[in-house]
Amino acid sequence: MEIIDTLNLIRSTSLLRKNYANFVNKSLSNSDITLSEFAYLKEVVNCDGIAQDELIRNLSIDKAAATRIAQSLEKKEIIQRIRNENNKRFFNVFLTDKGHEYADFIKQTLSDFYKVLNNEVSSSDMKTFMTIFKKINSNFEE
Secondary structure, eight states: OOHHHHHHHHHHHHHHHHHHHHHHHHHGGGSSOOHHHHHHHHHHHHSTTEEHHHHHHHHTOOHHHHHHHHHHHHHTTSEEEEEOSSOTTOEEEEEOHHHHHHHHHHHHHHHHHHHHHTSSSOHHHHHHHHHHHHHHHHTTOO
């Protein structure tokens, strides 16, 4: 791959991430949660009761950032962190009743974004893209 191809790949993935952030931020304009909180909640909606350390890995954020986001969401009564019974140093994160109200909003926002992605792209092409993207990212796993 030529250097220009590498640069184009980096630009394209950066642009996709920026477009995703803009799309979600637009959806959040009438909400009381931030983009970072949306990302955090997206993981909890996907797996209610998720271990906070797994959430940190999934989001690729540090513990301090995860703690700040969690504290903000707890203050808003959207999540509840409960100490893990097997290891008291860790928390499991659960949606509250108010958090469950956000779950539909999060799922709808993600569904709407996926529809935009698929507007000019077939399902087959999207699956191929995801397969290739996973292979590329696996090259960086330790």
